[in-house]
Amino acid sequence: MRSSSASSPTLAPAHAAPQLTPALVWLMAIACGLVVANIYYNQPLLADIGRTFHLSDSRASLVATLTQVGYTLGLFFVVPLGDKLERKRLILLLLVLAAGAMAAAALAPSFALLIGASLLIGIFSAVPQLLVPMAAHLASDDERGRVVGKIMSGLLIGILLSRTLSGYIGAHGGWRLVFGIGSGAMLVLALILALKLPKDQPDFEGTYASLMKSLSTLTRTLPALRKSALTGAFLFASFSVFWTTLVFFLEGSPYFYKSDVAGFFGLIGALGALAAPLAGKSADTRGPAYAINIGILMSLAAYLVLAFGGYHLVGLVVGVIVLDIGVQATHISNQSRIFSLVPEARSRLNTIYMTAYFIGGSLGSLAGGTAWAHYQWPGVCAVGLSFVAAAYLVNRFYGNAPRG
Template sequence: MKDSPLNTQQSKLTKSTLWLMTIGAGLVVANNYYNQPLLGKIARELNVSEATANNVAMITQIGYAAGLFLLVPLGDMFRKRKIIIIDFVLIIASLIAFALSQNITTMIIASFFIGLSSVVPQMFVPLAAQLSDPKEKGKNVGMVMTGLLIGILVSRIFSGVLGEYLGWRQVYYIAAGIIFILWILIFFLLPDIKPTFKGSYWGLMKSISHYIKTVPSLRLASIRGALALGSFLAFWTTLTFHLERPPFFAGSDIAGELGLVGIGGALAASMVGRISDRVNKNTLIMCAAILMIMSWAILGIWGFTYAGLIVGIFVLDVGLQSIHVSNQTIVFSTNPDATNRLNTVYMTSYFIGGSFGTFAGGKAWEHMGWNGVVLTGAAFVVILLLIHLIFSPKMK
């Protein structure tokens, strides 16, 4: 088991390659979020309950977590370009299988593989870092991350509007076509670099276990990230059900368009990244958690009005992205030679938490409606804040 120094001279990051990875990160990660505004339509067409349809979103997040843990580390062991090209075939097949689904079981299986294969953005981020000039590394990585965040936001708008007018199946056929075009561009334009890890796959996974055991700040960041995303997705996966009821009687297009409010979160991520080196990160995370709790209070009191939803979404998104960026800053500073594997641990935990939040939100909606969702989402953040206040002072 051995890590080799990077050969930074083997390729150079051009503007066209950077834009390809930025746009590609957004288009690929979007596959995980197309289903959220469409869950109500899927439930009606397949004649299943809203809670059962909610499992589609949950399983997608579980698949993404599995892909982060099992596939992303391969980027240290094999040539990233080859892995990405092969992975794109699985993405296209999974999207088509989802579009063709005639029952919820087939759809859930397809959802898992959509999540599993859509981890390419987490390979683009370290690739951008490896190809960048040291003076431009932060800027270039930030650009790819911005593309990823915008992809998450725009995906809900895209699927919500198209799903309302063309149907949910067409959303996935179009998504498969987009990924096919991107696959061709990646095949011809993405540069290749040599792997940095020398050893077996078992050795690679063993090294990940080593970091989990020996880096307490990584474990704490992973728990915080998991709880934050769990709270966030408890909201987004039940929003479409909430909007279909009185007083809104709205379709998937409105649920998608509310994703525009999340642009504030993307801007917050950029701002937090700039100030994180000058502000105590523990204080920053505490303030962000308090913001998320405030957002749930707004959603609980005024969540039956569009104004309340808009303000609540904005504050919730700013809080989540602030915690996420602060966590990643802490994680990447612990061992610069193992950023891929540290990112694997953190992001796997992040999306496991997201899948649990999706599940808990769906169950809360089924038994207690909107008030149950609000209590569940707020509980995630309260637990996060308590854990942070107890354990963060012990971390260097």
């Protein structure tokens, strides 16, 4: 594949990296799922956290917002180091720090300390965004989309099942127990990866300042990267609008469910993870643009179903499944497209894309909480639909990205 960088000699050592075996792909997928779960454990617990600290729903949603803000900071300031430092060592360090931040959240005596710990949880949970470009780096050109899709399926299942797990544990053991279990899981995962994950030394030899400066250069010179980043950001904003407010919707009329049922919807939404390998395969064969267009249209349809049928359980379930499939298919295809641009800069490309992506997620959480506080479910659906429309407009009209 063509690279827009003049530094193509760095590709030779990249292909000399350790072999990417099926077992290693599965390990990386599981690791991504376990770590990214840290970001989403809090969503079914927001109402319980609010009751603990006597907060309004909109203020309790700051836990979700600050966690995603922290994740965005980690993406921007930490993930680029994957092109400079030995990746395995960096991943293990972040896992240990994430375990400490999760423990701090479990023990937080005040809401201020909880949101501070939530910010750190987000920063130190950037590990999946080091593992995904690492896998793309180890994979051959003709299987890269499928490999990224498989690993992302683990990440997506982690995102969605984390809500199921935390909702159930939170309902029966309290929200603090969820964070405590998450802390222990990070320590166990660090031990396993220390034994099984291969070393992978990148080729960038400049300073951290020059590494960060190159982010600007890549963004400025790659219109396909900008287009993917903006499309992904708006679509993930629509995703976060829904999942941040779902627990509040389910606790009121007409459902009156508790947090464990809200978490169960994560299990339903996990069907969206099935789209990840299929989207990766489509990116390898038909090019990413096709799956991106289909994903946006599915997200649009999902919000129409949620707006008009969300007060009925069948409509809500259908909306969840279609929304998750649409968002994930678009996400995988966007990543497949950007990883083909400059192979020796995949961590930095992923930084730019995923930073935009989670800025969108943070904006979606904030906008969703505000919409719920003022307009309840109709406001939530209107805001979510607006973000999907923005994604469509960017993907349709912004820039002149090369096809596929």
